[in-house]
Each structure stands twice: as structure tokens, then as C-alpha cells.
Amino acid sequence: MTDLHRLSIREMTEGLNSAQFSSRELTQHYLNRIAHIDTQVHSYITVTAEQALAQADAADVVLKAGNAPVLTGVPIAHKDIFCTQGIKTTAGSKILDNFISPYDATVVAKGKVAGLVTLGKVNMDEFAMGSTSENSFYGATANPWNLSHVPGGSSGGSAAAVAADLAPFATGTDTGGSIRQPASFCGLTGLKPTYGRVSRFGMIAYASSLDQGGPMARSAEDCAYLMNVMAGHDAKDSTSVEKDVDNYVTNLNATSVKGLRIGIPKQYFNVAGLDADVKARVEESLRKLEEMGATLVEIDLNMTESYVPTYYLIAPAEASSNLQRYDGVRYGYRCENPVDLTDLYKRSRSEGFGKEVQQRILIGTYALSAGYYDAYYVKAQKVRRLIQQDFLKAFESVDVIAAPSSPTTAYKIGANLSPTEMYLGDIYTLAVNLAGLPAINAPVGFDHNNLPVGLQLIGNYWSESQLLSVVHQYQQATDWHTKRAAIAEENA
Template sequence: MMPYSSLSDIQSRLNSGKSTAVEVAQLYLDRIAAYNDELNAFVHIDAADVLAQAQASDAHRAEHGARALEGLPIAIKDIFCTSNGPTRCCSNILDDFHAPYDAHVISQLKAAGAVLVGKTNMDEFAMGSSTETSAFGVCRNPWDTDRIPGGSSGGSAAAVAAALTPAALGTDTGGSIRQPAALTGITGLKPTYGRVSRRGIIAFASSLDQAGPMTRNVKDAAMITAVIAGHDAGDATSVSDAPAIDWLAACDAQDMKGLKIGKPSEYFVDGMDAEVRESVEAALKQCQDLGAEIIDISLPHTKYAVAAYYVIAPSEASANLSRYDSVRFGHRCDDPEDLLDMYTRSRDEGFGAEVKRRILTGAFTLSSGYYDAYYLKAQKVRTLIQQDFIQAFEQVDVIATPTSPIPAFKLGEKTDDPLTMYLSDIFTIAVNLAGLPGLSQPCGFANNLPVGLQWIGPAWREDTILSAAAAYEHATDWSTKTPAGFNGNGDAS
């Protein structure tokens, strides 16, 4: 079997008896052993546990038949609580944390027969766009190991891009699935807010966080989302009456006849990389050839999305991260003098610089005297950003944009100036503020680095963006390009 196989390819091999789940698991464990030192994509691997899961899957198949993801390896971002192995959120404050239960989506993957391959690297508490703030060290991009893989789900992205796993789970608060997917040449889906349960996912910004798949192609993303989506009574923001979708059928689309694609002028601007822009413009031309109509639209409040996000997300983070008090779990400093000393010193030692910056930003914007000017104002701007999208979707079925204004940048290039780093999420953040589904798929190369095309749909219409992305993927071969340094075809042309 080739390592650069899709989940559906592997599923066919398993169904036809050409491979066993144990053989598949061993293939990826071997690749992890060979390449992880170079990439630092995984931060925790227990090979014996992976093989035991694969054996149990083969036994289940023999005895009861195959479940939806039977024997398929899926890597897990270190933000998901798993009852086996450590859960660290790549932070020193969780240096000895073992979750007492599985996140809801992890239970669903297990119940569907998936083999969980290990925990992947990420920015500490998912706060970052480059996977450089991890307590486990930086993760590297398989297309150029001097460059970042994007973030915060950079470990999941690098692992899929270098075929250390065929698929992975990520989370997306301001672009953390879509931006790393774009920068490593894979597909990533952020479902509609409320579609997937957040229970057992370590919280960053609760009104923005959403889990989703990172895969080799569009259908694989649909296969995983079909399993993890659905109401969970244990998460009050998981929506119970979300419209049902036929996830797999949505991926059968081969053309775009009659599809109205909105092209927002605010996402094609000066300052973005010229080759990125060219690739995305060429992709839209191709969509036209496939029968779509391209309609120029405006999302006028786009320019305020990053500012609103950097009030709302840090505010929610400062509240969420108050639970790290070193009492019930987490790092505690040595010999605290009193309670206050214990809190302040444990949190100083446990949190990294970026997490401290965000907690302090949030504490400031929520503090007495500033709440109305910052937090309440940002929530009102959030309403206007959401209304921009609602109005646009009266005119078009789906919106297409670049996922990131630039391809993968060099390690260390943006770590000195937090604000420059924040601006790299300029095209993904509005989608989280509005709670909409978004998907990134490969659509070309800029300076031999992958470029992502982002599809944005109306709430609950993941089927629309999956169909558009599937038709584009069917007509092009960008999703088949794989990095040469990791036995891929290396075809960055």
C-alpha cells in the first residue's frame, strides 16, 4: 500500500481484504518513526496502543462487519481529551495531565472503528498561527522544513501532508484548521458552529471553537465529519435541530452548473502574495469553466474582523483559562507561600508568552471601565460581520476566497511581533465570528509552496461547500501533489 493513500482508498483495501488494519497502522507507525524527528508533528505516540486498537478493529470486522471508519488511522490534535495517554494542549501547565474521559468526538471516532494514532503538535492552547508556541517545540512544514506548517493545528497538518497519517482532527477558532491545511497542501473543514460537540475539547474561545477533519481530499473530510457531527446533550452549544446533510453524497458533484459563487473584493487586496492571488483567480476561472457563475460581492466589515476577534477570543480565553489554578489539575509551583503566591507563580511558570499575552489582553478588554469600549463594541461589530454574510448569501450560494494571504513563512519570521502574526489569519477569522462552515483545499503553488482556496457557506450548508470543493478537486490535480522530501511526488508545478 502507498502511504499517500486517501481514507477511502484505505477503506477499499480493508474491505477487499488486501490489507488489514494492523498492516495499515504499522505502515504509518514506521513513517512516524522515520520522519517525526524531522517534523515534530506528533508529540505523543504509543505504538503498542495503536497496534492493539488496530487488532481490535480487525477482530471487530471479522466478527461483526465494518463500521463507518473501521481500521482507518486518524491522528488527534493534543487539544482533545483522550482517556488513554496524556492530554497536554502543548502547554507546560498541563505537564502531568491525563484526562479522565474521552472528548465526545473521540468517543464517536472510537465507536466508528477508527484507530487513533497519537497526539499532534499545536500552538499552546491553540493560540497561534504557526505552531511555534508549543511547549514541545516548533513543528515544520514538509514542503520546506525551514518553514512553519501554519497553526494552530500545524502538527495535524504536517502529519497528513507528509503521510505520517492519512487523516487528522484539528480545531478551528480563527482559522486553525483551514490556514495550516492551506499552507501544507491538504484539505481542512471547519463545520458550522454547533454542528460538532465541544465537550472534552480544551476550551480556548467557546463561542468560536469548532472541531473538524484535516485530510488528503474532500470526500475523506466528509467521511470524518459524518461521524463526529451531531447533537450532544453534554454540550449546551451543540445544536439539536441542525439540518441533516448527506455528507458523502455531497461529494459526488462533478460540475458546478448553476452554482453562484461570490467573490468578495475585500479578500483580493494589495499586500497579498501575487502568486497566491493568481492561483485563486485561476481557480475561480476554472470554476466558471465547470459551469459556475462568479459574482462580485462586498463584505464591507471584513477589515474589522481581526480587531473584533482579538477582543472576543482573548476575552473568552482569559475566562476559560482561569480554571488553571493548580488545585484540581495542572502545574503547581514549588513551596507556595500562600494561595495568591501559588496561583500567580504556578500560572507564570505554566503558561508560555503568547498565552500570557492573550490572557492579559482579555483581562484588560473585560476590565471595569473598558468593557463597553472593547468587549461590547466587538460583539456589536461581530453582529455586523454576520449580517454582511447573511446579505451576501441572499445573492450567492457560496463564497470563494484565498485561505491565507501568503504561503508558509519562515520559522521565527513573525515571532517578534505578535500583531503581524495575528494578521496572517485575516481571511479566516470572519468565518468563526459568523459561525459559518469553511473549507480549505489546495489550488496551486506560490514559490513552490502550497496555496489554499477557501469555500465559505451559509450556516448548516456544509453540503454546498463540499460539492463545490469536490467538483473543483475532480477537475484539477492539486490535491494529489505531495512533498518530495517525504517520498511524495514532489510535483510543485
């Protein structure tokens, strides 16, 4: 079969369980596509072909015996921020180029228990710091919709792999929009769960109070299948919350769009950098939801102007703390012929870390230093609480909040935006991480250059089922999520 990559996750599971095709055939199909197409996209850092086929063969044995877990034999790509036992795990950085993880991240381990087949590890901005996937030691990833544009970041490799049909779904992480923005740029569905819903154990840390793993796929239904694997309490992660987990697949029709109150923050639609095409597509999608029975309610989110400065104090401060462990001593890159210990530290870090990571470490170290800690970091944490309260007040009158996922569509590779321009591009996504809320991106059309546009829906705590359900019903009434880039239509 030459069109296996066009199947939904549900169709794949049905085909595997009815023996229409084997996991080996499905896995080999994707490996062929990766070999044929990924030279243009550059979504993968490491392809684990031999291991994938061995896992597929094992899955076929379980499938043949009956009573296999639902996703047994379905391939997946993991963002290269999740530790994978015996496989290189780099976080897109030179400093971890030689790191072979001795254990699996909980998300990866859960995938193995579910019978998923790992195709490989996909590219990302170094240590998840960036919005373009250009900040990678392994080079830039291209957007399958237009290879001269970025796929977004930091989970750009995950987004590009799925958008080019080089994996049926992928794991991503979101610290300030790193699932939702690349999903928007690549025409995918991507869910950032409530903080604490998905285990962070074995997920290389950028900013520990903001990082959260989540699924990236073509549709809400596909994301729901992966969320059923990823979600749940983990005793190995102190920030993991012990709370019952929904069956996200069976709940896809549990929330009625009819009567749903969708909050429209007036501040969000008056942002200076909001592209006219993006605004138009998002407003069209909201009118469609209104036709389906939703009610649009104008709301105020008065803290909007505080999102960017607050985030870019807290996140670099936590990065400065988390990344101090990469010192050239215990593991990872070590400079050659250091003259003393200080030289070892300095050169290992300056040679091992890229420019963006160094910049954020320096900002964070400054914000945490004596004399500035109270003035910057403590004050930012106080503003963070005000941002959270702003959302909680809004949720007293609405069920979900709508916004663009990004003020623009995908940038050109090499656009060399200033740090300020780049950081302002995250204005719609940062607050969700600061408040710990769940949010989802859904594709809602294209701009005049045929680049995808995304709608973001933000929910109250633990409302992942509701968000997936609303987007699923929207996707039953529209076909934006079924659109494919030309490169995805190629047969290997």
C-alpha cells in the same frame, strides 16, 4: 505493501474490507513512518503505538466478522486539544504537561465507535493560540513541503502529520482559521463546520463562542468520511445544535458547480498584504470553477476592516475567562515551594503559560475589567453582529463566497513576526468564526518557492455538504490535492 500511505480513505476502507491488508498492517505501516520521518517534522507530541496496535487487532476481528462500520481499522491522529482517556492531553502547554484525561472528548469517543485507530496526539500552538505551531511547549512543527517553514497553526501538527503521510487524516479545531490556514500552508483540504455542528465536549476551550472542531485530510472526499463521524448533536455540549446530519460522502456530487454563484468580495482582493503568487493561484482556481460552469459575482463585504480588531477583543476575553481554571490547585502544573496562595497562583500561571497565551489573557482581562467592559467587549460583540449581517446580505445573491485562506504562503520558522503582522495574517479566516459560518480550504497550486496556496470557500449556515461537494468536483478536474512533498514520498 510499502505504499499504503498513498491510498485514499475510500481505498483504505475497500482494502480492509476485502482483506487485501489488515488494520494491524496498516497501523504498523504508519507507526513505522512516524518513527522514521517524524524526527524531522515533529508533528506528534504523543505516539500511542501499543494502544494503536491493540485497537487495530480489535478492528481486524470486527472486519473478519463482517458488517463493520465503514471506517473500521483506519488510523487517525487527534489534535492534542481533544481529551483522550488514559492518554496525556496537553493543548501544547507546560501547564497541562502532566494531565492524563479521565475521559474521551465526544469526537474521540465517536471515532472509537466508528472503529478508528488512534495513532497519537499531534502538536499545536499552546491552547490553540497562534498561526505557526511555534507557540508550543514541545517545540515547533515543520512544514513537510519545506522543513525550514511553519505548517501554520494552531492545528499545525494535524496538517503536518497528514501532509507528511504520518496519518491518513486528522482532527483539528478552528477558532479563527486554525484548520483552514494550516491546510492552506500544507496543501490539504480542511473544513471548519458551522458552529454547533461538531461537539465541543472534551475539547479544551480557547474561546467558547468561536471554537469548532473539523476534519483535515488530502481531499474533500477524505474529509467527508471523517465529517460523517464527527458531526451530530451532543447532549453533553450546550452549544451543539440538534439538526439532521447529512451523509457527506454520498452527497459529494449533490451540488452542481454549473450555475453555482460564487461571490468575490472586492475588499478581499485589495488587501495590502496579499501576496502576488497567492492572488494569482486563487484567481486561476476561480477561472477553473468558471470553466466548470460557475458564475463569479462581485460582492461587497464592507466590514472587512473590522475583522481583526473585533476578533482580538472577543477571543482573548473568552480565553481570559476559560483559562482562569488553570491555577495550580486542582490539576496541571504547580510551581515549587510557593510561599502562600497568591504566590502559588502567580508562579504556576507565569511558569506554566507561554508568552503568547499570557499576552492574550492580559488583553482579555483588560477588556473585561470594570470601566472597559462596555467600551471594548460589548462594542466588539455589537460589531460582531454587523459582520454576521454583512455575510447574510451577501448570501442573498450568491451561494458561496471565495477568498484566499491566507494572504501569504507559509512563513519561515523563527521569522519573529510582530503580533500585528501575525494577527493580520488571519484576516481572511476570522470573520467565519465570528459569524459561525462553515468554510473550507482547498489546495490550488504553489508559489515560486513551491509552497502550497489555498482557496477558501465560505458557505451559509449548515452548508458543509455543499462546500465538500464543490471542492470534490473541483478536485475531480484538477490534481493539486494529489501533490505530495518529497518527505511524504519516503518509505519507512
